[in-house]
Amino acid sequence: MIGFAAVYDSLFDEYGPQDWWPADNRFEIVAGALLVQRTSWENVATAIDRLREQGLLDVRALERVPVGVVEACIRSTGFYRAKARRLRNLARFIGHSGGMEALEQQPTPELRRILLALDGIGEETADAILLYAFDRPVVVVDEYLRRLVRRMTAEGRVSDRELRDSVARHLADDVYRLNELHALVVAHGKTSCRAVPRCAECVLSRSCRTGSGGSDA
DNA sequence: CACCAGGGTGGTT
């Protein structure tokens, strides 16, 4: 059993509130979730600014603009050709669906299926969109979290399913903490700190400061 | 020069 309530507390203690997701509206979060794939947020922020300058952080405007214009705005995010095509297709889909307001009416499982059916949206991006753009109580499983759990359990291979259940068991439908947890896991994962707690009583921040613990490579 | 960054897709075994 993994004490995620304690993991959350220690991460929050160490890094503080992360205040994800910086955006003016919900569609901007959806666009950001697609653009941030395999890229630093800094590069995404540049692209978002350019899209805003062109008035393209809007479904109706984005769905009709030439794809080359989108490419020029988002080049800094890498994989810009695929992302530009996917982003415009995403805007078109949302437009045809009655906009973000209509999608907000969908229940979470159905909305998740809708998102996963779109090109360029896999499980992690779909869950990030559900949590950050639609405020749904969803556990975002990323590689950082898998690594963290791998080091905590000492027993290799924890399926995503177990991981979700384990997190959900402690954080339930607490949208605020699920929001912060993912952001905190990313913040911690980006550091060079390899120390991890082996149980719920161990505290990440303490292990990091003392430089002890952590047997993984 | 290598490696990483808030992944996903399509193909092969």
Added chain:
DNA sequence: AACCACCATGGT
């Protein structure tokens, strides 16, 4: 089901 190459820019 697990692995793989590929997508591509920007920073260290």
